[in-house]
Amino acid sequence: MADSLPQSEGNNVDTTLKMKRLHLGCGSKFIPGFFHVDIQHHSHIDQLCSVEKLSFVPDGAVELIYACHVLEHFGRFQIVDVLQEWCRVLETGGVLRLSVPDFAACAAIYYEQGLKDGLSGLVGLVSGGQRDDTDFHHMIFDAPLLSGLLLQAGFSEVRRWDWQNTEHSDVDDYSQAYLPHMDKETGRLMSLNLEAVK
Numbered sequence: 001m002a003d004s005l006p007q008s009e010g011n012n013v014d015t016t017l018k019m020k021r022l023h024l025g026c027g028s029k030f031i032p033g034f035f036h037v038d039i040q041h042h043s044h045i046d047q048l049c050s051v052e053k054l055s056f057v058p059d060g061a062v063e064l065i066y067a068c069h070v071l072e073h074f075g076r077f078q079i080v081d082v083l084q085e086w087c088r089v090l091e092t093g094g095v096l097r098l099s100v101p102d103f104a105a106c107a108a109i110y111y112e113q114g115l116k117d118g119l120s121g122l123v124g125l126v127s128g129g130q131r132d133d134t135d136f137h138h139m140i141f142d143a144p145l146l147s148g149l150l151l152q153a154g155f156s157e158v159r160r161w162d163w164q165n166t167e168h169s170d171v172d173d174y175s176q177a178y179l180p181h182m183d184k185e186t187g188r189l190m191s192l193n194l195e196a197v198k
Helices: 079-089 103-113 122-127 143-152
Strands: 021-024 035-038 062-068 090-101 157-160 191-197
Touching: 062 079, 079 090, 079 143, 090 143, 103 122, 103 191, 143 157, 143 191
Parallel strands: 021 035, 021 062, 062 090
Antiparallel strands: 090 191, 157 191
């Protein structure tokens, strides 16, 4: 059941205005000016619920959805339904900004290096952190597959986005996941960052 939480201190922007920009599956990451939705409680959460059903949001009410390393937590037969629901709440011309683990990048590093210790790096990207029962991955993506699923779900255009050129570039989340870890200068970006336009 979706529970609405009281506004946290420092997060008092008008709710209607904030809901124009949704941060789905945000976890502990807070982005000013966004409406934060997650299944787990954090002090900045505006709506406590799972993100596959956004029944609290009217059709066409949102200009931007940001979901970073969230979509892979849904099963292969759920993905299109989830994307269609996110498309429903977007206004015409609205943008769904996604980041998911890039299976093509994972496969390339596996081919070069194997799994190493098997406890970090590629294993977490493919299988999830597995710190709790919501932290498991159920799907893999590369650019052609995810682009096709987005078009199937009703989006009109798909393009790559660069985390360095966003209003949330100072929020260190998985859209900035590199191997070796945190090597943003010479490492390989392990996230597939795609935007879809309704």
